Amino acid sequence: MSRSTNLLQQMTIFVTMVTGGGCGMMYYLMQKNFAKSEYYRSAVERLNDHSTAMANLGAPPLKIHNIHLTDRYNRVDHTIAQLKIPVTGTKTGGYLYTTSNRDATMNRWRLQRVALQLKNSETIEIFPSEESE
Incomplete structure (x- = not known):
């Protein structure tokens, strides 16, 4: 049971980091597109x-x-x-x-x-x- 909880915690951390990184990249690219317009x-x-x-x-x-x-x-x-x-x-x-x-x-x-x-x-x-x- 603790193994599945540990795996779930790791998956949650991974998904949170990927989502945060994706949002940061999207923000950066939008600013860059504005500056090039x-x-x-x-x-x-x-x-x-x-x-x-x-x-x-x-x-x-x-x-x-x-x-x-x-x-x-x-x-x-x-x-x-x-x-x-x-x-x-x-x-x-x-x-x-x-x-x-x-x-x-x-x-x-x-x-x-x-x-x-x-x-x-x-x-x-x-x-x-x-x-x-």
């Missing part, structure tokens, strides 16, 4: 090119953190991508809010809006910028 990269490039936003963050160096997968703001489907990307610099941090639409004819993502909201609630519109309107 066109709508993510173009928004981060716009932030890097915006001197006022970078100065307010205290960047470079700019640190981009993992997206919170449970945040309801983060949504991606076939036509729209909406992300809230956590970023920090040496002075402060905040969230980079991005919205992109998929151009069906060109099969590419086009930025609609990129804005940086700092921890002090200041919002800096990055794209479209005030100068281009």
Whole structure:
């Protein structure tokens, strides 16, 4: 009887470790796919090119953190991508809010809006910028 209990405990530990490892791998791969996507990269490039936003963050160096997968703001489907990307610099941090639409004819993502909201609630519109309107 104790042998079967011992075997059951070993199986439980094994299944728990495999499940945890699988969940961790899935989380890592999802973050990696976000970081490689066109709508993510173009928004981060716009932030890097915006001197006022970078100065307010205290960047470079700019640190981009993992997206919170449970945040309801983060949504991606076939036509729209909406992300809230956590970023920090040496002075402060905040969230980079991005919205992109998929151009069906060109099969590419086009930025609609990129804005940086700092921890002090200041919002800096990055794209479209005030100068281009």
